Amino acid sequence: MMPATAEVAARTAREAYGRLVAYLAWRWNDLAAAEDALGDALLKALERWPHDGVPRQPEAWLLTVARRELLQSARHQGVVQRLAEDPAVRALLPREDDAAPEPFLVANPIPDNRLRLMLVCAHPAIDRAVRTPLMLQTVLGLDAQRIAAAFLVSPTAMAQRLVRAKQKIARAGIRFEEPDPADLPERTHALLEAVYAAYGLAWERLGAAGGEAAFSAELATEALYLAELCVALLPADAEALGLWALMLFCESRRDARFVTTPEGSECFVPLHEQDTARWDHAQIARANGLLREAAKLGQIGPYQLEAAIQSAHAQRAITGRVPWGGIAQLYEGLLQIAPTLGARIGHAVALGTAQGAVAGLEVLDALPETEVRNHAPWWVARAHLLEQARRWPEASAALRQGMGLTEDARLRAHLWRKLQALQAAPVTDTPA
Incomplete structure (x- = not known):
């Protein structure tokens, strides 16, 4: 395979996986089938693109091929007639030209479908311990090995948990539908936890060498976008605001975390030693604004306290010192709620x-x-x-x-x- 073609396929998979799985799962009400179909589409891309050329809209090509796989599977199951009578499904029937652009992808990057799928993964019928890992895999495309490292379990154990969770969705007939507003609060914790976990995984490897750097940068961008969407979905949730603020404080220091040594290698710089001139002060101001909005709601929580700790560290850019006494007090409050x-x-x-x-x-x-x-x-x-x-x-x-x-x-x-x-x-x- 030509290296350039392989890179396009890999980049498209990284960038589009969550959007496409969410869209297909939502339309077909079957998470496992959506993942399988998209996997088949990616394999076809690796087979055909080196010979036919990369389509003008690779993401649309993958979607069309994945839909075709789903329709063929439906025919084998003998339910195609029922599906064909559904106007929503009929509108999705594949075209002859696999590379034809999809209007919905051009007009709408379907971010809401990702949040909807994450909320499905937080359904009360699914074990609490697997809700966040399930979101990380199905919506953000992380493999079991990466997820396992974040949750301090073996990759085999994590893979088994994820398989069982998907089987539970299928057996229990969990519907792919938006939860009622009254059901949102009990699903919010897992939603915010997954977004933060994704950003944390990216944060550890931002700036790393090779393909890991591109993957981490894209994952961090995706997590920040989802955090913003969480605030749009839950405008009166102080913890959603606190999470977005926390992530923005961290993001503001991305360029100051590493320096190049005289020997030419990269070296980590602790927060209290970082050059504050390299911080993004606009992001810090935005984060402080979000934290103030959260405080007005009177719903103190761990994300807000963690964000407040980061805000205190950011004061060094103005005062030249770190208020360690105040930070210790904030940690004491955090330990009462989340003694991690x-x-x-x-x-x-x-x-x-x-x-x-x-x-x-x-x-x-x-x-x-x-x-x-x-x-x-x-x-x-x-x-x-x-x-x-x-x-x-x-x-x-x-x-x-x-x-x-x-x-x-x-x-x-x-x-x-x-x-x-x-x-x-x-x-x-x-x-x-």
Whole structure:
């Protein structure tokens, strides 16, 4: 296959997968069949495009071929007559020219169908633990391996959960229809969680080398767009506003997270060391505006508190300092609502920076060993506080543990530089 053709097919799949699956599943009321049909269409593209040329509208080509696959499957099942009598289905009958442009794709990128499909995945009949992974796979096109890494389970276990969830949709006859307004609140949490999980997966790999960089950038853009759509769908939901604000605060610092070292490699830059001139101040202002809108609704929640923590960090661009005491208080509020491991580690660092390293180390050391012994952020946070306490050898040992658990080469480069600096520090200093 010609490399250029393969790249077009791969890019089209990345960009269009969620929109096309959502559209097909919604029209045909069958998620598994929609995924299979689109998969077949992608295989045909890989077979035909190198010989016939890439269609003028690749996305429309894939849609038309996928619809044809669905219709052929329906004929085999003996239900084509019933479908043919449905005006909505009749309007979707394929044309002779597979590459013909689809008017709806030109006029409407069908974002609402993605949200609708995500809400189907959050149906009460589906196990809570699999709702978010199901959205990540069906709407955002993530494979089981990526999803499994985010949820700290094996790829095999995650794949089995996803298969069972789709089977449950089929067996239970869950309808592909918009939930009543009264049903939205109980589905909102999973919807927002999936959007944030997608952005988090992208955020970890933004700027990485090779094709991973393009995938992560597209996934981040998609997640930000879905966050905006969530606010449009749920304008009176403070957590939807808080989530969008949180993601915008993170996005505003994208260009400041990495620097090129004198050796030519990329190195991670911690938030409190980033050059604030490289932050996107318009995005920060927009995020602060969303946070104010959320506060007016009087519905405090974890996304708002996380966004408030990021807003506090952003104050450094104006004041030149980080309000660590205020950040520690925000973490205390967050821990009352969502005591995640990440929040507990963040609280320890903020507390240790505001009140002294000993206070932070006490919080870190109180966390269950089974949760933290293989968790790189815990070791890195501990090294940071031990360095503040001028306990150089212990800080070096903690950094080595963190490096061993870190896969991202850019973060390892940062930890390596920190380790070199620590090893050059005088060992006779009295601990603070």
